[in-house]
Amino acid sequence: xxxxxxxxxxxxxxxxxxxxxxxxxxxxxxxxxxxxxxxxxxxxxxxxxxxxxxxxxxxxxxxxxxxxxxxxxxxxxxxxxxxxxxxxxxxxxxxxxxxxxxxxxxxxxxxxxxxxxxxxxxxxxxxxxxxxxxxxxxxxxxxxxxxxxxxxxxxxxxxxxxxxxxxxxxxxxxxxxxxxxxxxxxxxxxxxxxxxxxxxxxxxxxxxxxxxxxxxxxxxxxxxxxxxxxxxxxxxxxxxxxxxxxxxxxxxxxxxxxxxxxxxxxxxxxxxxxxxxxxxxxxxxxxxxxxxxxxxxxxxxxxxxxxxxxxxxxxxxxxxxxxxxxxxxxxxxxxxxxxxxxxxxxxxxxxxxxxxxxxxxxxxxxxxxxxxxxxxxxxxxxxxxxxxxxxxxxxxxxxxxxxxxxxxxxxxxxxxxxxxxxxxxxxxxxxxxxxxxxxxxxxxxxxxxxxxxxxxxxxxx
Amino acid sequence: xxxxxxxxxxxxxxxxxxxxxxxxxxxxxxxxxxxxxxxxxxxxxxxxxxxxxxxxxxxxxxxxxxxxxxxxxxxxxxxxxxxxxxxxxxxxxxxxxxxxxxxxxxxxxxxxxxxxxxxxxxxxxxxxxxxxxxxxxxxxxxxxxxxxxxxxxxxxxxxxxxxxxxxxxxxxxxxxxxxxxxxxxxxxxxxxxxxxxxxxxxxxxxxxxxxxxxxxxxxxxxxxxxxxxxxxxxxxxxxxxxxxxxxxxxxxxxxxxxxxxxxxxxxxxxxxxxxxxxxxxxxxxxxxxxxxxxxxxxxxxxxxxxxxxxxxxxxxxxxxxxxxxxxxxxxxxxxxxxxxxxxxxxxxxxxxxxxxxxxxxxxxxxxxxxxxxxxxxxxxxxxxxxxxxxxxxxxxxxxxxxxxxxxxxxxxxxx
Ligand code: SF4
Ligand code: SF4
Numbered sequence: 085x086x087x088x089x090x091x092x093x094x095x096x097x098x099x100x101x102x103x104x105x106x107x108x109x110x111x112x113x114x115x116x117x118x119x120x121x122x123x124x125x126x127x128x129x130x131x132x133x134x135x136x137x138x139x140x141x142x143x144x145x146x147x148x149x150x151x152x153x154x155x156x157x158x159x160x161x162x163x164x165x166x167x168x169x170x171x172x173x174x175x176x177x178x179x180x181x182x183x184x185x186x187x188x189x190x191x192x193x194x195x196x197x198x199x200x201x202x203x204x205x206x207x208x209x210x211x212x213x214x215x216x217x218x219x220x221x222x223x224x225x226x227x228x229x230x231x232x233x234x235x236x237x238x239x240x241x242x243x244x245x246x247x248x249x250x251x252x253x254x255x256x257x258x259x260x261x262x263x264x265x266x267x268x269x270x271x272x273x274x275x276x277x278x279x280x281x282x283x284x285x286x287x288x289x290x291x292x293x294x295x296x297x298x299x300x301x302x303x304x305x306x307x308x309x310x311x312x313x314x315x316x317x318x319x320x321x322x323x324x325x326x327x328x329x330x331x332x333x334x335x336x337x338x339x340x341x342x343x344x345x346x347x348x349x350x351x352x353x354x355x356x357x358x359x360x361x362x363x364x365x366x367x368x369x370x371x372x373x374x375x376x377x378x379x380x381x382x383x384x385x386x387x388x389x390x391x392x393x394x395x396x397x398x399x400x401x402x403x404x405x406x407x408x409x410x411x412x413x414x415x416x417x418x419x420x421x422x423x424x425x426x427x428x429x430x431x432x433x434x435x436x437x438x439x440x441x442x443x444x445x446x447x448x449x450x451x452x453x454x455x456x457x458x459x460x461x462x463x464x465x466x467x468x469x470x471x472x473x474x475x476x477x478x479x480x481x482x483x484x485x486x487x488x489x490x491x492x493x494x495x496x497x498x499x500x501x502x503x504x505x506x507x508x509x510x511x512x513x514x515x516x517x518x519x520x521x522x523x524x525x526x527x528x529x530x531x532x533x534x535x536x537x538x539x540x541x542x543x544x545x
Numbered sequence: 546x547x548x549x550x551x552x553x554x555x556x557x558x559x560x561x562x563x564x565x566x567x568x569x570x571x572x573x574x575x576x577x578x579x580x581x582x583x584x585x586x587x588x589x590x591x592x593x594x595x596x597x598x599x600x601x602x603x604x605x606x607x608x609x610x611x612x613x614x615x616x617x618x619x620x621x622x623x624x625x626x627x628x629x630x631x632x633x634x635x636x637x638x639x640x641x642x643x644x645x646x647x648x649x650x651x652x653x654x655x656x657x658x659x660x661x662x663x664x665x666x667x668x669x670x671x672x673x674x675x676x677x678x679x680x681x682x683x684x685x686x687x688x689x690x691x692x693x694x695x696x697x698x699x700x701x702x703x704x705x706x707x708x709x710x711x712x713x714x715x716x717x718x719x720x721x722x723x724x725x726x727x728x729x730x731x732x733x734x735x736x737x738x739x740x741x742x743x744x745x746x747x748x749x750x751x752x753x754x755x756x757x758x759x760x761x762x763x764x765x766x767x768x769x770x771x772x773x774x775x776x777x778x779x780x781x782x783x784x785x786x787x788x789x790x791x792x793x794x795x796x797x798x799x800x801x802x803x804x805x806x807x808x809x810x811x812x813x814x815x816x817x818x819x820x821x822x823x824x825x826x827x828x829x830x831x832x833x834x835x836x837x838x839x840x841x842x843x844x845x846x847x848x849x850x851x852x853x854x855x856x857x858x859x860x861x862x863x864x865x866x867x868x869x870x871x872x873x874x875x876x877x878x879x880x881x882x883x884x885x886x887x888x889x890x891x892x893x894x895x896x897x898x899x900x901x902x903x904x905x906x907x908x909x910x911x912x913x914x915x916x917x918x919x920x921x922x923x924x925x926x927x928x929x930x931x932x933x934x935x936x937x938x939x940x941x942x943x944x945x946x947x948x949x950x951x952x953x954x955x956x957x958x959x960x
Contacts, residue, residue, distance in 0.1 A: 176898050179894055179895065179898050179899075180895055180898055181891050181894065181895055181909070182895060182899070182901070182904075182905035182908045184908075187908060201587070204587055205588060205589050205590075206589070206590075207645050208644060208645060208646070209643065209644045210644070211643070211644070220643060222645070237583070240573075240581045241579075241580060241581045242579065242643070242645075243578065243579070244578040244579050244679070245579070245643060278644065280640050280641075280644060283548070283549055283637070283640075283641075284641065284644070284646050286549050286552050286553055286556075287552055287556050287601065287641075288590065288592065288598065289553070290552065290553045290554075290556035290557040290560065291556050291557075291559075291560045291592060291596075291598060291602060292560075292592040292593060292594055292596075293561075293592075293594045293596070294594075295594075296594040296595065296596075297593055297594060297595075298593070298594055298595025299593055299595075300595075301591070302591040302592065302593050302594075302595050305588065305591045305597070306590060306591040314590065316590055320593055323592075323593055324593055327593075452623060453621045453622065453623050454623075457621065484621075488620065488621065
């Protein structure tokens with residue numbers, strides 16, 4: 085007996101008749117209308133002689149209805165076989181989830197649910213404006229016949245929009261009131277472009293972590309057959325191509341400051357141990373290109389400590405802080421403020437000269453946050469031992485090493501503030517910055533420097 | 546600054562936050578005209594790192610006045626900075642949502658000006674989306690610990706889920722790496738959410754109609770592997786948060802050395818497997834009746850990396866096996882290695898009508914190689930002979946696969 089089936093309701097009606105007429109599964113072959121009917125015409129169905137009463141539970145009907153959306157043409161045969169077994173001595177068959185027929189039924193149901201889920205996920209609307217009205221149109225190729233299964237979801241979610249979803253099997257349109265189904269259409273009928281996709285790709289690119297590549301996982305969850313309708317997948321190739329470079333960049337940055345001076349610091353040695361250790365420091369890369377470490381200088385019981393940024397060209401050659409042009413400016417300012425340089429401890433936030441070669445000249449370059457953090461243990465060690473009454477930070481690098489990165493010198497210059505390093509800390513201009521600004525401003529900076537040094541002197545007593 | 550550049554910077558900065566789930570909220574919001582939450586979140590796309598893209602996950606800004614050393618956005622990090630306006634985030638969310646790219650918005654932020662100000666800005670985005678545009682999609686707002694009770698209440702009015710990040714497993718870790726943050730303040734914010742959720746629940750039971758409050762509850766995230774804290778302490782913190790603050794999910798995010806990382810951090814990330822094992826252990830705590838003391842039994846207080854935590858437990862407690870799948874109580878079935886909650890429940894249903902055999906278990910896709918030595922079935926099970934072998938650990942270990950990071954948390958949506 086050959087029977088062609090249109091849809092689930094059709095199957096249910098016909099199966100009921102066949103069952104009543106006692107046709108066993110071996111005697112019936114179902115053909116599916118959608119996936120191509122058989123070569124042979126249908127046999128006439130038995131007409132109902134007696135109203136036979138049989139019950140199948142809701143659970144079977146639900147599971148069968150779900151599996152009925154599957155693209156497989158022989159699904160109706162499976163459903164009939166199960167129906168037969170349920171009504172012929174195995175009423176609880178559905179509970180035996182390890183039974184091969186039930187497993188098959190569940191598997192098909194699962195594939196349908198998954199496909200419906202993927203449709204909800206992968207439909208990508210494109211905006212078109214038609215007679216002043218906004219429409220959202222998508223083209224999607226589902227694996228199974230899930231358009232009718234998912235349409236209510238889209239209607240709920242996008243209830244205030246006009247939208248259409250086109251698929252090769254069927255299309256559906258929502259006009260803010262009801263769903264209308266129509267025939268399937270090829271992809272060429274769908275809009276080809278939406279300006280927003282550029283932004284969406286930018287998001288997709290940025291949210292990707294190049295340090296972890298799991299292509300198999302991506303392909304399993306987002307099968308390649310769906311890629312042609314997912315605008316973001318266009319850049320996957322590029323993203324993978326640039327991933328090694330982005331990771332290398334990440335690693336380079338990490339290596340640059342994954343280390344610090346901390347591991348070179350003697351646990352609790354004398355001042356001389358500290359001095360000896362700093363000369364051997366390799367806490368960051370700056371030691372590679374500098375001539376030598378330039379450590380602090382001055383009495384270790386000083387009540388006033390001055391911290392600069394880093395040694396310059398001449399300091400690097402001499403191995404002593406503040407001996408170059410900036411040192412001369414500082415000397416002038418100190419004497420104008422009435423401070424004896426011999427009684428002050430002078431040091432820098434970073435102990436090696438950072439520079440760039442320009443021909444034969446070595447041009448000063450500002451240390452970055454990583455280097456400041458790397459070198460900070462030396463400064464902390466110096467300040468812990470000296471425990472000065474007043475600490476003066478010369479310039480923003482020193483101030484940031486002491487107060488943290490957020491420190492803004494324009495806002496806090498000259499103010500006496502508590503810092504993690506010293507209860508009375510103040511920040512002022514670096515003498516080198518005075519050399520760099522135009523003359524009228526330089527004089528003004530110099531006066532402020534002198535004034536701040538004077539404040540420091542008074543506090544230090 | 547061009548919107549696209551802002552998006553690039555602020556999505557990049559948010560991507561280290563692991564909480565991507567958009568599940569847990571169901572039912573339509575009153576007055577919403579666009580969007581729905583359907584209980585189960587949808588992953589709209591996947592990036593080549595295998596991660597699900599479900600929400601537009603961005604920061605309002607990556608400027609921050611704090612200096613948490615493990616975080617790329619800390620004040621001392623030299624990265625490009627950007628800031629969205631409230632209106633820009635609203636537009637982006639709506640534009641993406643209408644094209645079905647996303648389930649909704651996950652919005653976090655660096656701290657600008659003050660805790661209160663920052664929280665107000667985040668709330669303004671959610672409020673605008675809900676009130677002005679009738680947006681009914683999913684919104685996850687990050688709570689800034691230290692924000693006032695009123696702000697937390699308002700955040701919950703508009704958001705489906707709230708989360709305050711615990712950041713690091715212990716107070717000592719925080720002290721070391723996030724000097725501006727305090728465990729108490731963070732837990733305080735969670736407690737506020739928990740209390741409010743309880744209030745709303747009891748009002749509803751009393752037949753009142755309390756205002757909405759974070760129907761998808763709260764979650765949190767901690768960075769692991771940035772400090773030497775062992776898994777046991779991590780799981781203890783997680784268990785306490787599940788128990789005392791009723792968080793729905795704790796996300797574990799393996800510390801990955803970020804560009805411009807800080808010197809106080811290890812240069813190496815922890816093995817990805819560690820994160821995976823923590824998710825498995827977390828699962829065992831919540832759904833399998835395990836206690837923290839039973840897990841993380843390696844001498845260093847960590848979870849074993851080569852085998853999953855349930856198998857590790859079973860190998861140490863062989864005297865409690867084999868378990869007869871046809872009669873054992875649920876609690877004991879749950880302890881069989883290679884067997885998940887779903888299968889346990891199926892077995893319980895099946896065995897009322899049918900006695901299970903080794904074939905049945907295989908068909909149910911129990912990880913047979915792992916489970917065989919531990920179960921008694923209705924037919925002879927040759928695997929049982931292995932139970933007392935010394936080299937059992939090696940024999941039952943499943944082939945090493947790269948863990949998929951999201952096994953753990955996609956789970957909630959798809960399992
Ligand atoms: S700059 Fe500081 S941290 Fe870097 S090598 Fe020199 S002394 Fe060490
Ligand atoms: S407060 Fe948040 S954004 Fe700011 S540094 Fe800490 S973790 Fe990063």
